[in-house]
Amino acid sequence: MSLTTFLQESFAAEAHDGWQCTPERKLFTPQIAKELGFSPRVDVLLEHENLGKRIWIEFEVSRADPAANHIKYAVGHFFAATSCEDIFLSMVSNHITSGRANLGASTVMLMRHLGVSAFQTPLLPAFGAVQIKELNHLTSSELQTRSIDIAGEMRRALTITTPAFQLKSDEVYYAGNEFEVCLNARQWNADISRPANAARWGKRTCRYFVYDGQSKIFAPCKFCAFIPIAYWGRASLSKPSARSSVMTVPDYCALDQSALKFDGGNAQTHLRNRLGFDANDLQRFPAKTEFLEWLSNHSAQVRVHRDGPVILTATRSA
Numbered sequence: 547m548s549l550t551t552f553l554q555e556s557f558a559a560e561a562h563d564g565w566q567c568t569p570e571r572k573l574f575t576p577q578i579a580k581e582l583g584f585s586p587r588v589d590v591l592l593e594h595e596n597l598g599k600r601i602w603i604e605f606e607v608s609r610a611d612p613a614a615n616h617i618k619y620a621v622g623h624f625f626a627a628t629s630c631e632d633i634f635l636s637m638v639s640n641h642i643t644s645g646r647a648n649l650g651a652s653t654v655m656l657m658r659h660l661g662v663s664a665f666q667t668p669l670l671p672a673f674g675a676v677q678i679k680e681l682n683h684l685t686s687s688e689l690q691t692r693s694i695d696i697a698g699e700m701r702r703a704l705t706i707t708t709p710a711f712q713l714k715s716d717e718v719y720y721a722g723n724e725f726e727v728c729l730n731a732r733q734w735n736a737d738i739s740r741p742a743n744a745a746r747w748g749k750r751t752c753r754y755f756v757y758d759g760q761s762k763i764f765a766p767c768k769f770c771a772f773i774p775i776a777y778w779g780r781a782s783l784s785k786p787s788a789r790s791s792v793m794t795v796p797d798y799c800a801l802d803q804s805a806l807k808f809d810g811g812n813a814q815t816h817l818r819n820r821l822g823f824d825a826n827d828l829q830r831f832p833a834k835t836e837f838l839e840w841l842s843n844h845s846a847q848v849r850v851h852r853d854g855p856v857i858l859t860a861t862r863s864a
Contacts, residue, residue: 549682550589550605552689553669556696557590557603565789573602573622582625586618592703592812599631601707605669606638607682612650616657616664623662632652633707634662637669637699638723640822641678651725655791658775667706667722670694671822702820711805713797716774718805720816724860726773726791727817728758731765733792737848743795749836753767753851754814756823757833757859764840767858769798771813826857833857 556567562569571591572579579585592601604615607766619634634657647711650666657664672695681692709717721727737743754767773791801808817823828834835855841848 549607549689552686552694552835553605553612554590556694557592557700560696560700561592565729566595567591567777570591573619574625577695578622578625586615586622588615588619597631598625599633599636601633601703603635603637603703606636606650607669607678608639608641610646612636612638612642612646613653616650616653619629619664620653620657620660620662623657623660624649632663634803635703635707636664636666638666639669639675639678640673641673641675641682644724647723648725648776651660651723654722658791664709665706665722667702667820668822670699671820674861701850702709705820710772711801711808713801713804714774715727715776718772718774718801720823721771721773722819722821724823727756727770727821727823727860728760729772729791730770730793731756731758731763732761733761733794734765734769737795738844744847746799747795747847749847749849751849751851752810752855753838753853754810754856754858756817757837757857759774759832759859762833762836764837764857765812766810767817768808768810768813769793771816772801773809774801798838814856814858822861823858825863826859828857831857 558567558569569589571585573586573588575581583807588602589605590602590603593599606612606615616634636650638650654664654666670678681689684692685701706720706722708719710720711718721730738747750766752766752768755764756767756770757764770793772793774793774797777793783832818825819834828837831837837855841850
């Protein structure tokens with residue numbers, strides 16, 4: 547048994563609260579499959595009859611090209627537009643390298659621009675690349691003994707694909723993956739350099755900060771943990787979305803004034819528990835000097851909480 551087969555069976559057994567789970571569900575109708583000459587399947591389909599919602603899930607355990615399934619789903623949408631209640635979700639393990647995971651995550655953003663409801667999130671983030679490789683070669687009985695939190699994986703799938711807040715015409719979601727979190731960090735640093743945005747932001751007390759190791763920059767955790775998505779013409783390629791999936795300072799300030807549960811505690815809990823980020827005390831953080839320099843450069847916008855800063859970093863293996 548492969549890890550994917552184990553996950554398919556486990557998701558089917560775990561589904562509850564009105565959700566039904568079907569493994570190996572075909573993406574295309576027989577007619578479209580005949581016209582295209584291929585008929586891809588998703589690993590599992592979650593359906594909720596009362597909500598009318600369907601989540602097409604791919605488990606990317608060790609695929610060489612993790613964006614291939616994204617493209618297959620987008621092709622299906624191109625030839626027969628999916629419903630606004632149809633959602634594509636790629637769950638990516640740590641056995642897939644950062645670059646390839648980022649390719650999948652950026653393909654998700656392209657799919658959104660084409661009007662497709664699409665997301666990417668970690669699969670079994672508590673397990674490193676070597677552990678995933680080992681799990682993928684175990685028998686079903688052996689996998690049963692490995693403390694794989696299927697309920698947690700199911701909760702992540704449902705949480706990532708469900709809006710957390712509403713902001714005007716946008717739906718605001720939890721950031722689904724490291725790539726989106728780091729794009730938000732870069733956006734904060736770009737936005738705050740503009741006087742109008744700096745004035746909107748003011749000076750805020752922060753305890754949790756995200757570190758983007760590629761860009762060597764930091765940003766407030768709460769800003770990085772959410773993304774607004776506007777699906778303009780969600781089910782039609784003739785009206786693609788004009789919004790990129792990043793938080794902005796104007797969006798953040800508007801949300802901060804209107805959403806009661808939009809807080810730093812939810813943000814850091816999400817990054818740590820759902821996306822697998824590590825929390826680092828500043829004194830033991832390798833890039834301490836860089837953080838202090840960044841903080842000095844943004845002293846007009848950020849004051850550190852009296853309990854001291856905590857730096858959140860992604861744990862994905864390169």
